[in-house]
Amino acid sequence: MSDFITMAHGNGGAAMQKLISDYFVQAFDNPILAQGEDQARLDLRELMETGERLSFSTDSFVIDPIFFPGGNIGKLAVCGTANDVAVCGAIPKYLSCGFILEEGLALSELAQIIRSMAETCRKAGIQVVTGDTKVVQKGAVDKIFINTSGIGVIPSQLDWGMHRIAEGDKIIVSGTLGDHGATILNLRENLGIQTDLCSDCAVLTPLIELLRPIEGVKTVRDATRGGVNAVLHEFAAAARLGIQIEEEALPIRREVRGICELLGLEALNFANEGKLVIVAAAEKVEQILTVLHRHELGKDAAVIGEVTPTRKIYLKGVFGQKRLLDLPTNEPLPRIC
Amino acid sequence: MSDFITMAHGNGGAAMQKLISDYFVQAFDNPILAQGEDQARLDLRELMETGERLSFSTDSFVIDPIFFPGGNIGKLAVCGTANDVAVCGAIPKYLSCGFILEEGLALSELAQIIRSMAETCRKAGIQVVTGDTKVVQKGAVDKIFINTSGIGVIPSQLDWGMHRIAEGDKIIVSGTLGDHGATILNLRENLGIQTDLCSDCAVLTPLIELLRPIEGVKTVRDATRGGVNAVLHEFAAAARLGIQIEEEALPIRREVRGICELLGLEALNFANEGKLVIVAAAEKVEQILTVLHRHELGKDAAVIGEVTPTRKIYLKGVFGQKRLLDLPTNEPLPRIC
Known part of the structure; x- marks a missing residue:
């Protein structure tokens, strides 16, 4: 051969x-x-x-x-x-x-x-x-x-899905955002950033197993192509509700922030390959974070925002200013997965 | 857009x-x-x-x-x-x-x-x-x-598979061979053969439904890429037996024969996209042909050979001469499906 x-x-x-x-x-x-x-x-x-x-x-x-x-x-x-x-x-x-x-x-x-x-x-x-x-x-x-x-x-008896999203629910991510997208971009565009950054590519079933027994988990997605932003838009459209994200709360590695600033891109649009976005009842957030933090794949989990009545998706900045988070219309990251 | x-x-x-x-x-x-x-x-x-x-x-x-x-x-x-x-x-x-x-x-x-x-x-x-x-x-x-x-x-209770192939079983095809391969080749290589030949591309579940109640059906395949020849080799290898095919019995359209002769290729190696190869107990052959012939998709069904003890695949010609049917090693028909 x-x-x-x-x-x-x-x-x-x-x-x-x-x-x-x-x-x-x-x-x-x-x-x-x-x-x-x-x-x-x-x-x-x-x-x-x-x-x-x-x-x-x-x-x-x-x-x-x-x-x-x-x-x-x-x-x-x-x-x-x-x-x-x-x-x-x-x-x-x-x-x-x-x-x-x-x-x-x-x-x-x-x-x-x-x-x-x-x-x-x-x-x-x-x-x-x-x-x-x-x-x-x-x-x-x-x-x-x-x-x-x-x-x-x-x-049996598990009913996770977008139909369960309600006003006041919290948005949780299972770890740092944009690692996969930033890694591929750095490699492909020869940005030359010396970093030990690597793709977060992982099978997430261990985290799903931890979440399964918790009643207040409403819906779960893995945020791949289109990043967390695309998932938030799907959630909002399906639920006919809005979402507000707190910029300060976003877990983003320093190197990923650097790459974003260099290119004028948004880490929320970057692909992940090992990160969950979870919508959960507010009163269950603490329990969810506790179980996630115990696992290597969920150790950086954080609440990043909540479901709101207005049918818009806002990013609230560090100084309280709010701006609309639109879906990107052009293609910053082709062939990311 | x-x-x-x-x-x-x-x-x-x-x-x-x-x-x-x-x-x-x-x-x-x-x-x-x-x-x-x-x-x-x-x-x-x-x-x-x-x-x-x-x-x-x-x-x-x-x-x-x-x-x-x-x-x-x-x-x-x-x-x-x-x-x-x-x-x-x-x-x-x-x-x-x-x-x-x-x-x-x-x-x-x-x-x-x-x-x-x-x-x-x-x-x-x-x-x-x-x-x-x-x-x-x-x-x-x-x-x-x-x-x-x-x-x-x-x-339930259906057990079709290569493990059931036995010496003396008959090989049936559900219709004319090589129509898809010949159609694509004629089109792509600009052979310029004027013909109403077209791909046999079809969902074969109606034929499967007709075969399901017949006890003596042992195993069924659709002969796509690699043609009937590739299927016969899989059958023979899995069963550790041989197969003898009667050239005269092969249902092949005149136009397909023409294209084969023109290019020196074997219709048995041509892809089909709507043809079954059926291995069945000899005593059930008549019943199988009867039900197949009643359906548009099976109207040209024919017995083309049988399972033999020697672990070789032979094509027996019109004048009784036998030659080994090898798997093709080069690639006559790329991107046929």
Whole structure:
């Protein structure tokens, strides 16, 4: 086998079979995948043991560059979909993976990406049970794109969703904002900022597990592309309410602040890959912060604002001045995930 | 909104929200998708009514050109995954869609693609319940790639799979071979063959439903990329048996034969997008052909060979000569699906 992806790796023939068995099946090793059928067969009764509803989500990953401090496109593809499955309170169990590979991609890079996917899955108790590989000629795709779709089960009696947001609810974030976006931007735009900043890319199910027993948790999202700002706009639109954010309360690393100031960008618009935005009843905030702070992934959790009656989203500055937080209309950060 | 996809359509902001609501949510209109959460929530009890196992599959579609006689990349993306979900006997129910769009793609083309996806889903009783949209800069992807992942339920007591293949079983195909591959090749390579040949792209659940009650059906596959040949090799390898195909018995259209002869290619290696390969007990063949022939999608169904003890795959010619059918090692048909 050559050291690079060739068109033959995608033609359904011998080279493709070998790529699948030597790389994918070996790394993701589990009995469902090993059956080698065109679909995974999953036991519904086993799923029903934890709840009565499935959570099903999909995400394609097109990040540039594919390797970055704190992860790579593979780790990101597992975390991103696992988190989308989990934020309704579900336990992510199964993942599908669709790879689109550019002719000429180094097999060593592919192997490294698959290894981190497998490792991230193993740690999170997730199995890759079905997959697909396509190869396109040089120039038809930039190196590698990955789609993952995920399945989990929502525990019975859990009802997290935007329909539960009410006036007076508090907005909590599970940690520092913008780390992923700032890391990629620094790398890609050669800002030359010497920093140990790295992507916050992580599977957030441990935090979801801590939040699940707390009654006052209303709705949870992971703030990825579009940042916390995009999530706040979705919340406000769905609830037909407003939100006020306190600038002073935002947990933002010094290096991220620096990058934002340098480029005139807003950390609230930066992508995160391991941060939750939680809407909760005011009286439960203390309990929520206490459990989050105990966990490494939630140690910087903070209340950043609250739900208001006016249907607008305001950022209140350090000196009390308020300004409207609009959704960005242009594209400051393409291919961030 | 401009007439073309811009980077702003992928940034998580206002333009993306508008694209999603005006194009995707409107076309795929259903209450689960309309909830606008990051994941679809599916009722497990409802799924359990038809069986005890889920069928879960994924496929990415990178076909070039994106429009072709008989379909487009959108219709293909629904048919391809629906069929992968269905060939274990399952009823496909839910689909996720991940779109990767190139900056500059005409919105009218995207709308046409989405319309055929929605129409194909409606006819097949499938709902698109969750999705994702990414936009990459011009040149980072060729126009549009689509990933679909599908969920269906396998009716109780159905056990179709390669583990059931036995010596003496017959190989049946549900219709003419190579139509999709030949159509794309004729179009792309400007072979200039005037023909009304078109892709066989179709959701095959009606045929699966006809096969489900027949005890002697052992395993079923849809023969896509790699053609019937790739499926035969998977069957033989999994069963540790051989297969002998009768060249004379292969249902191949005159135009497809012509294209094969012109290019020195084998129709058995050509992709299909609406053809089943069925392994069945010999005594059930007549019953299977009878039910298939009654349906438009199965009217050209034929027995093409049988499972043999020697672990090789032979093609027996019209004059009785036998030759080994190897898996192709080079790539005659890139981006066929």
